[in-house]
Every structure is written in structure tokens, then in C-alpha cells.
Amino acid sequence: MSRVALVTGASRGVGLGVATALLDAGWTVYTTARSGRGPDRARVITCDHTDDAAVGEVFETIDDAEGHLDLLVNNVWAAPRGFGGFSEPFWQRPVGDWDSLIGVGVRAHYVASVHAGRLMVAAGSGLIVNISSFGTRGHLHSVLYGMSKAALDKMVADMAVELQGTGVHAVSLWLGLIRTELLLSLGVEEFAGFSLERAEDPEFVGRVIAALADDPALPNLTGHTLISAEYGREHGIVNNDGAQPDSHRGAFGGGPLYPPT
Numbered sequence: 001m002s003r004v005a006l007v008t009g010a011s012r013g014v015g016l017g018v019a020t021a022l023l024d025a026g027w028t029v030y031t032t033a034r035s036g037r038g039p040d041r042a043r044v045i046t047c048d049h050t051d052d053a054a055v056g057e058v059f060e061t062i063d064d065a066e067g068h069l070d071l072l073v074n075n076v077w078a079a080p081r082g083f084g085g086f087s088e089p090f091w092q093r094p095v096g097d098w099d100s101l102i103g104v105g106v107r108a109h110y111v112a113s114v115h116a117g118r119l120m121v122a123a124g125s126g127l128i129v130n131i132s133s134f135g136t137r138g139h140l141h142s143v144l145y146g147m148s149k150a151a152l153d154k155m156v157a158d159m160a161v162e163l164q165g166t167g168v169h170a171v172s173l174w175l176g177l178i179r180t181e182l183l184l185s186l187g188v189e190e191f192a193g194f195s196l197e198r199a200e201d202p203e204f205v206g207r208v209i210a211a212l213a214d215d216p217a218l219p220n221l222t223g224h225t226l227i228s229a230e231y232g233r234e235h236g237i238v239n240n241d242g243a244q245p246d247s248h249r250g251a252f253g254g255g256p257l258y259p260p261t
Contacts, residue, residue: 002028003213004066006058008049008112009076011037013180014131017202018073018209025210030062032076049076049108059115068123071213072116074109074152075131086141097144105148110155117159117168124167127213130156131205132172132225138252150257153225157258160223169222171212174256176200176229176248179239198246201239204232211235225256 003026007019010031016039022029023041030045031038038044045061047054062069080097113128120126134140135149156172163170177183177191177199189196208228212218215235229247231237238244249255 002026003070004028004030004062004068005071005073006030006032006062006069006112006116007042007073007075008032008047008108010039010042010044011035013182014175014178014202014205015073015075017178017204018075018206021203021206022071022210024203025207027071027210028066030058032058049078049104049112052111055108055111056115059112059119063119069116069119070126071209072112072120072126072128073131073209074112074129076104076108076112078104086145090143093142097142101142101144101148102151105145106151106155109152113155113159113170117163120168121163121166126168127218128156128159128168128170129209129212130170130172132174134174134176134248134252136174136225136257137254140252153256153258156225157223163222169218171218171221171223172225172256172258173205173208173231174225174227174248175205176227176245178202178205193251194248195246198243200228200245201241204228204237204239204245207237208232208235211237221260223258224260225258226260227255 005027009015010019011033019029019039029042031042032047036046078100080100130152132149132152135146153172156170159170177194179199229245
């Protein structure tokens with residue numbers, strides 16, 4: 001029986017790469033996107049993650065078709081309205097930025113986790129992964145961006161407490177600079193002081209998640225935040241070109257607030 005994954009927000013970037021890597025690893029992969037776009041081999045569901053009912057229907061569709069869900073990757077993200085880049089301080093931005101950066105960046109992950117938890121706890125197994133970042137540790141992009149990422153890490157820490165004994169696990173991942181198609185199209189050798197040559201491919205993140213799902217040590221990692229580059233180095237996971245991505249731990253003043261013990 002094929003293992004089943006749902007990757008939210010997978011029309012491009014990290015989500016697309018994660019879904020592609022999971023497909024390559026033999027998973028049956030469902031993806032969501034407002035645009036209805038996704039990897040050719042994935043089962044793409046059009047979904048606006050601000051609509052709780054629509055999110056619930058995604059999980060009903062998976063349950064009806066597969067009868068189980070083994071992995072949820074919470075990746076969906078939405079830019080604020082009129083967003084032109086994180087260039088203004090918080091007092092110069094509309095308060096409505098909250099609705100996307102927290103409403104989608106946190107709430108949508110929680111809603112999806114509730115639905116996934118119901119299916120996974122009933123089955124006695126499963127993994128929930130939040131895509132987070134070093135914005136929890138140091139200032140990155142904006143106040144609301146950092147708040148949203150810190151919330152994702154705490155969400156996982158507390159979900160793991162309540163999931164004890166169920167066979168379901170939850171982790172948060174801090175990604176480094178990602179070599180998206182957009183970033184590579186700029187033709188630069190570094191971005192924000194980080195080398196593109198040693199940045200992470202989106203598929204690298206997917207290979208890290210696939211390895212986590214198979215990791216015998218996962219029960220000891222649940223509730224914690226992991227650095228994708230460091231987990232990859234420890235488990236021999238590399239970029240598409242065989243290079244090992246760099247960890248940004250030093251640049252942000254340290255590691256996760258909820259590290260493995």
C-alpha cells in the first residue's frame with residue numbers, strides 16, 4: 001500500500017520541490033494550490049486555505065480515495081495585499097498584513113493539522129511537518145513574518161505533547177536560502193549575503209522530509225524544530241547537483257528554540 005502525503009501550497013517553490021521529491025520516493029502525493037497547478041504526477045486539488053470548509057473537503061477527498069493519510073507538509077503561504085517585498089518597517093505597513101502572514105501563515109497550518117490529526121490518530125500513525133525558518137531566531141523579513149514562524153514551532157511543540165501515545169509525530173523545519181526558479185533567474189551568485197551555490201534546492205527539502213518519515217529516531221524528534229541543512233548533512237542528503245547546503249545557524253545567532261534533546 002502506497003504511503004499518502006499532502007503538501008499544501010505546492011504550485012511552485014518549496015512546495016513543488018517537496019511534492020516532486022516525495023513522488024520520486026514512491027509516495028502518492030496530493031497537493032493544494034489556489035491556482036490548481038502542481039506537479040504533473042501529483043493529485044492536485046484547487047483550494048483556498050482561507051476557506052476552512054474547502055480545507056475540510058481536501059481531507060475528505062483524500063480519506064475517501066485512499067482511506068489514510070501518512071504525511072502532511074504545511075507549506076502554504078500568502079503574501080500581503082500589495083506586497084512588493086519586505087522593505088518597510090511594521091509601522092509603515094497596513095495592519096491587514098496580519099490576515100495573510102498570520103491568517104494563512106499560521107491559521108491555515110493549524111486548520112490543516114486538525115484535519116490531518118483526526119485521520120492520523122484514528123490510524124495510529126502519521127507525521128505533520130511545518131515549514132518554518134530562522135525567522136523564529138532572528139529578525140527576518142518583517143515582524144509578522146517572524147511571529148508566524150515562531151508560532152509554527154510552538155504549535156509543533158505543543159501538538160507533540162497532546163499526540164503522545166497516538167503514534168503520530170510533528171516536527172518543524174528551518175529552511176535556509178532556497179534555490180527557487182525565481183531566485184536562480186536573477187543571475188546572482190549570492191542573495192542577502194548567502195551563497196546560491198550552497199543554498200537548498202526545493203527537492204532537497206523534500207528528500208529531508210522523506211528521510212524524516214522513515215527515521216527510526218522520529219519518536220525522539222517529535223515536537224522539535226530541525227534545521228534542514230543539518231539534518232541533511234547528518235543523513236547524507238544532498239542537493240540535485242550533489243552539493244551539501246549550508247546551515248544558517250551562525251548567521252541567526254543560534255539554533256532552534258525547541259531542539260532535539
